[in-house]
Amino acid sequence: MGKLTIGCFSSLVGSLSLDFSVKLAEAAVKKGHTVDYWMSGNATMLAKKGQKAFKDYSFVSKTIQELIATGKFQITACEACAEARGYHKEDCPDGFKRFSMDWYLASTFDADRVLHIGGD
């Protein structure tokens, strides 16, 4: 089984690119792969707890929690990007990590594939 590293800059709700990347992570984990998921820029919105499901907006928090529970999925937010947006450590959902950008680059080192979604 392989390791996939996914990086995303796209915002929660404002862009479905982030939803796509979460679905891809889910599919990879279901196949037995491990996934490192990195959020920078507006994607750090995903690292804010208390999100509610509405039918008009995408809602991936539940999927993320299920993925974390598998033990094959790590999710990390860019600390500076989050702090700049007012998302602090105490706002982070359970199981989420916060590091600086070098965590993401280090994750690419032993990744079999890297998928980077670098736009909004």
Added chain:
Amino acid sequence: MATKKLLFVVRALPYKTEASRLALTHAIASQSVEIYLKDGDLVEASIAFIGDGVMNCLKNQQAMKHYGITSIEGHMKNTLLLDMKVMICKEDLDKFGIKEDALLMDAEDIGGETNAQIVPFSEIQKEMESVDHLLFC
């Protein structure tokens, strides 16, 4: 001991979104990646500006004056100071009518010794084929 090569390919306009800035700051983060890796292992980042992304390379940016934030030009200087490979697509510069003297090509004023390179897209493509991972921004 191994080195993994990454290429950030910047297509985004400066300041319209955060993408080009994040590409540069992520590339710069390769300098401190060793703390997560085994001794001798490295991640080496390079950057290519293509399409609208070449606009990021214009010099005399006034981001601090107009937005109160550091300029992308400043981040570009840091990449050159760190001896990262920075490529700018010649054909895309030609399309916009941008000449070399309008671009930030070096970081001599802060002690940098590496210059940005204006190269045909074919060279950027070769670089894309030679790296381990491509990151489009």
